[in-house]
Amino acid sequence: xxxxxxxxxxxxxxxxxxxxxxxxxxxSYSPSLFWYVQHPNKGLQLLLKYTSAATLVKGINGFEAxxxxxxxxxxxxxxxxxxxxxxxxxxxxxxxxxxxxxFGKGTTLSVSS
Amino acid sequence: xxxxxxHPSWVICKSGTSVKIECRSLDFQATTMFWYRxxxxxxxxxMATSNEGSKATYEQGVEKDKFLINHASLTLSTLTVTSxxxxxxxxxxxxxxxxxxxxxxxxxxxxxxxxx
Numbered sequence: 001x002x003x004x005x006x007x008x009x010x011x012x013x014x015x016x017x018x019x020x021x022x023x024x025x026x027x028s029y030s031p032s033l034f035w036y037v038q039h040p041n042k043g044l045q046l047l048l049k050y051t052s053a054a055t056l057v058k059g060i061n062g063f064e065a066x067x068x069x070x071x072x073x074x075x076x077x078x079x080x081x082x083x084x085x086x087x088x089x090x091x092x093x094x095x096x097x098x099x100x101x102x103f104g105k106g107t108t109l110s111v112s113s
Numbered sequence: 114x115x116x117x118x119x120h121p122s123w124v125i126c127k128s129g130t131s132v133k134i135e136c137r138s139l140d141f142q143a144t145t146m147f148w149y150r151x152x153x154x155x156x157x158x159x160m161a162t163s164n165e166g167s168k169a170t171y172e173q174g175v176e177k178d179k180f181l182i183n184h185a186s187l188t189l190s191t192l193t194v195t196s197x198x199x200x201x202x203x204x205x206x207x208x209x210x211x212x213x214x215x216x217x218x219x220x221x222x223x224x225x226x227x228x229x
Contacts, residue, residue: 043206043222044157090156094218098210100147101218103156 002027004093006104014112019078021107023091026072033074034092034101035065044090050074061085086111115141119207119221126197127229134192134224136207142187143209147218148180151204163190197228 007022025031035047048059055067065076074091091104116139126132136146145164149157161182163169169182179201181193190209194201207221 041225044220098145100159100162101208103158105156 002093002095002102004091004102004104006091006107008107010108012110013081015083016080019081021076021089023074023104024072025074025093027093027095029095032094033067035076036090036092038088081111083111085109115219117209117219117221119224121224123225125227128198129196131193131195132197132226134205136190136221138188138209141211143211145210146184146190147208148182148192149206157206199228202226202228
């Protein structure tokens with residue numbers, strides 16, 4: 001069975017400092033992994049996805065994530081936080097095309113000036 | 114990317130009434146539709162999966178007689194919350210999937226339901 005664990009429910013950073021949102025997964029297959037962002041009262045936006053190609057995945061808005069099979073991790077990073085990055089972030093796993101996604105519980109990112 | 118619309122974007126209703134939420138895939142054909150529910154400050158939870166022309170499959174704990182799903186065409190699916198109660202207040206999000214597309218899923222903007 002597949003599962004996703006987001007290790008931090010809340011992360012606070014200062015504007016201009018690095019962001020690290022941690023995610024570990026469990027899967028019986030070679031999974032596809034995603035990071036989605038959700039701003040308050042808005043829908044989900046795909047940040048990036050890993051589908052068995054390059055292990056370092058670059059996404060939108062300067063975010064990237066590295067798939068580490070040995071550590072079963074897919075942490076999301078950004079070198080320099082911006083105020084507009086404040087939002088809820090979800091790590092998501094999918095084992096097979098066309099099946100439902102499994103969402104982590106989410107990490108709230110706060111950015112202070 | 115694919116365009117998905119949901120209507121209404123928000124709705125307030127009285128307890129005991131029914132509410133219909135529409136999800137449309139505007140530029141692709143969705144053979145499968147996932148419906149998710151998100152309670153405040155919680156993650157998305159899959160409610161049900163429907164394939165065009167077939168009955169929906171519901172996740173454990175989701176009442177199929179309360180949450181009626183219709184997926185009559187490849188571009189439209191509806192979720193009807195029947196006899197809504199305050200505990201049904203939530204953010205409902207649809208996710209249509211194209212057959213043969215590898216793990217690219219698209220989401221509607223969501224419908225916020227508030228039951229008084």
